[in-house]
Amino acid sequence: MKYESQRVAYWFFATCMLLFVLQIVYGFIMGFAHAGFDGLHNVIPFHAARATHTNLLVMWLLAGFMGSAYYIIPDECNRELMWPKLAYVQLIALVVVGVTAIIGFHFNWWEGRKFLEIPRPLDYLVVVDVLLFIANIGMTIWKAAHRSTTAMVLFFGLLMAALLYLPGMIPTDNQTVDSYWRWWVVHLWVEGVWELIMGAILAYLLIKLTGIDREVLEKWLYVIVGFTFLSGILGTGHHYYFIGTPRYWLIVGGVFSALEPVAFLGMAIWAISTARKGGRQHPNRVALSWTVGCAVMSFVGAGFLGFAHTLPGVNLYTHGTLVTAMHGHMAFWGAYAMIVLAMIVYAMPQLTGRKLYDKPRAVFAFWTSNIGMIAMTLAFGVAGVSQVVLERRVGMDFLAVQHEIEVHFWGLILAASLFSLGIIAFIWDFMRYGLPVGELSGGAKPSADAEAPPPDQVLEPAE
Ligand code: HEM
Numbered sequence: 346m347k348y349e350s351q352r353v354a355y356w357f358f359a360t361c362m363l364l365f366v367l368q369i370v371y372g373f374i375m376g377f378a379h380a381g382f383d384g385l386h387n388v389i390p391f392h393a394a395r396a397t398h399t400n401l402l403v404m405w406l407l408a409g410f411m412g413s414a415y416y417i418i419p420d421e422c423n424r425e426l427m428w429p430k431l432a433y434v435q436l437i438a439l440v441v442v443g444v445t446a447i448i449g450f451h452f453n454w455w456e457g458r459k460f461l462e463i464p465r466p467l468d469y470l471v472v473v474d475v476l477l478f479i480a481n482i483g484m485t486i487w488k489a490a491h492r493s494t495t496a497m498v499l500f501f502g503l504l505m506a507a508l509l510y511l512p513g514m515i516p517t518d519n520q521t522v523d524s525y526w527r528w529w530v531v532h533l534w535v536e537g538v539w540e541l542i543m544g545a546i547l548a549y550l551l552i553k554l555t556g557i558d559r560e561v562l563e564k565w566l567y568v569i570v571g572f573t574f575l576s577g578i579l580g581t582g583h584h585y586y587f588i589g590t591p592r593y594w595l596i597v598g599g600v601f602s603a604l605e606p607v608a609f610l611g612m613a614i615w616a617i618s619t620a621r622k623g624g625r626q627h628p629n630r631v632a633l634s635w636t637v638g639c640a641v642m643s644f645v646g647a648g649f650l651g652f653a654h655t656l657p658g659v660n661l662y663t664h665g666t667l668v669t670a671m672h673g674h675m676a677f678w679g680a681y682a683m684i685v686l687a688m689i690v691y692a693m694p695q696l697t698g699r700k701l702y703d704k705p706r707a708v709f710a711f712w713t714s715n716i717g718m719i720a721m722t723l724a725f726g727v728a729g730v731s732q733v734v735l736e737r738r739v740g741m742d743f744l745a746v747q748h749e750i751e752v753h754f755w756g757l758i759l760a761a762s763l764f765s766l767g768i769i770a771f772i773w774d775f776m777r778y779g780l781p782v783g784e785l786s787g788g789a790k791p792s793a794d795a796e797a798p799p800p801d802q803v804l805e806p807a808e
């Protein structure tokens with residue numbers, strides 16, 4: 346850790362771990378409900394579980410992005426954060442708003458719009474909170490003597506993500522108009538500006554872990570940003586096929602969204618070739634696994650599985666089925682969960698002065714969670730394709746089909762158990778790291794080996 350204020354990142358990462366566990370619990374509640382065991386229905390009906398599962402996901406990913414930014418920006422700008430205390434206030438406010446929203450879902454206080462279920466009054470609080478975050482990061486960059494491309498792309502991605510939350514708040518009582526704006530948030534986040542955040546964090550980690558020349562890496566970052574916008578903006582059209590918008594979206598959405606995998610393929614090739622060429626052997630090998638793994642899994646989940654149902658002729662059949670859930674799981678995992686976890690694996694030794702990365706548990710966490718997620722994707726895929734055939738080709742009733750495909754959810758539960766084992770190992774590791782250097786854990790004893798040489802020296806890569 347180069348700067349004192351970077352330690353705030355730890356608290357954001359700890360929040361991620363907590364919310365991630367809760368997200369998984371709600372995943373299992375839905376998995377069992379789909380398998381025919383909906384015993385909690387009266388307390389946690391499916392819609393409440395679903396809204397909680399996806400909102401917790403978005404919340405922990407945002408906390409992860411914020412933590413990553415609070416870690417990366419001081420390092421890239423060579424200065425302390427502008428207002429470190431504000432960062433803590435902003436984290437607490439985020440958690441309070443999030444927890445209120447989640448509790449509200451269980452009492453039917455929600456908007457019923459997929460991914461944007463948070464009630465309007467809380468939306469305003471989210472906006473204020475994110476603006477505080479942007480101001481803190483923005484002022485740190487503004488006051489810095491030096492600004493890197495990586496820092497600027499990260500900032501631009503975060504700023505645009507904040508601004509793009511606003512279209513989702515445009516009031517209307519027209520279902521089509523509401524859906525139209527909803528996709529400005531959901532699609533332009535995950536297939537637009539979040540990709541900038543991911544690209545910037547990838548660039549940062551690759552620079553740190555491989556020692557490849559920053560100039561070369563950052564040049565490619567521009568190319569990837571270019572491709573993302575070229576395809577992703579009009580690619581929004583793949584959500585406008587059947588919602589009551591004009592017919593030209595069939596062509597526009599089909600053509601541009603079919604090009605979207607190129608940006609993800611670019612990132613995968615960029616990460617793999619950089620890792621192979623990397624001259625320096627950074628001792629934190631498992632952080633490199635998460636980094637390259639993220640680029641590869643996001644290509645498979647978002648690029649490949651996204652393409653699989655993006656053409657109008659296919660989407661006509663798969664729209665809104667479990668095929669979407671198949672793609673949603675691996676895309677979110679590969680692109681955004683893995684980039685946050687990569688950042689945590691990289692930053693924890695630096696923050697705490699401990700080196701747990703070469704322990705078998707860290708490698709176990711990586712492989713088990715990834716193999717588990719691949720198996721989950723397959724289970725959703727089999728359920729999804731069966732659903733499409735029975736419901737949309739054979740013409741069976743929706744609920745009759747749901748009953749037919751219950752068996753596939755036992756496969757999902759098994760796969761999710763494997764995945765969860767990996768995540769338990771990850772979180773166990775996180776807890777073993779202890780608190781950031783210099784912070785007191787419970788009693789008066791410093792939690793990390795404060796005597797040890799500064800972590801940056803410990804981790805200096807061997808030539
Ligand atoms: C990391 C990037 C991505 C993530 C996290 C992601 C995630 C998701 C999620 C969660 C949904 C369901 C949304 C909803 O119904 O509210 C969805 C839908 C969809 N995604 Fe992606 N996606 C990504 C990239 C892509 C790409 C690159 C493509 C195309 C090449 C694509 C194609 C689609 C399509 C066509 C749908 C609509 C499915 C339907 O009609 O039900 N996605 N995506």
Ligand code: HEM
Pocket residue numbers: 368369371372373375376379395398399402669670671673674677678682757758761762764765
């Ligand atoms: C590990 C245990 C997990 C289980 C058992 C699980 C299960 C489920 C189930 C049953 C659904 C509802 C599908 C439906 O609408 O019928 C769902 C939705 C969703 N889950 Fe999970 N999940 C788990 C973990 C995760 C993780 C780790 C992520 C992201 C990295 C994730 C992302 C999503 C998303 C984005 C949706 C919405 C998909 C859509 O819009 O179609 N889940 N999950």
Ligand SMILES: [Fe+2]
Pocket residue numbers: 532536580581583584
């Ligand atoms: Fe999309």
